[in-house]
Amino acid sequence: MVLLGRKIKELRNKYRLTQTELATQIGVTKSTVAAYENDSRLPSYEVLIKMADVFKVSVDSLLLNRSEVILDANGLKTEQLQMVENIITHFRKSNAMEAMLKEYETLK
Numbered sequence: 001m002v003l004l005g006r007k008i009k010e011l012r013n014k015y016r017l018t019q020t021e022l023a024t025q026i027g028v029t030k031s032t033v034a035a036y037e038n039d040s041r042l043p044s045y046e047v048l049i050k051m052a053d054v055f056k057v058s059v060d061s062l063l064l065n066r067s068e069v070i071l072d073a074n075g076l077k078t079e080q081l082q083m084v085e086n087i088i089t090h091f092r093k094s095n096a097m098e099a100m101l102k103e104y105e106t107l108k
Helices: 004-014 019-026 030-037 045-055 059-064 078-107
Strands: none
Touching: 004 030, 004 045, 004 059, 019 030, 019 045, 045 059
């Protein structure tokens, strides 16, 4: 199980942010970010929400170590959102079919 501190550090590095830059974006000090990353302090709910926004993930993906990514769909029209949803559904079905075909091939 990955601890919250390690997850925060991994995401911060992925986004190429310094502790100071992340601290500024979430409204805490650099030493507070360091304490989060060392698991010596837990972020408040408000800070977790800000972190999730900065890293474009859900709060539960931070806490439960899931790799879900949130797509920023702000500014899209309803019909555009529907198109994106249809594309995602298509890819999910395609991936499922590909996995089933691979499984079938291994059974031969």
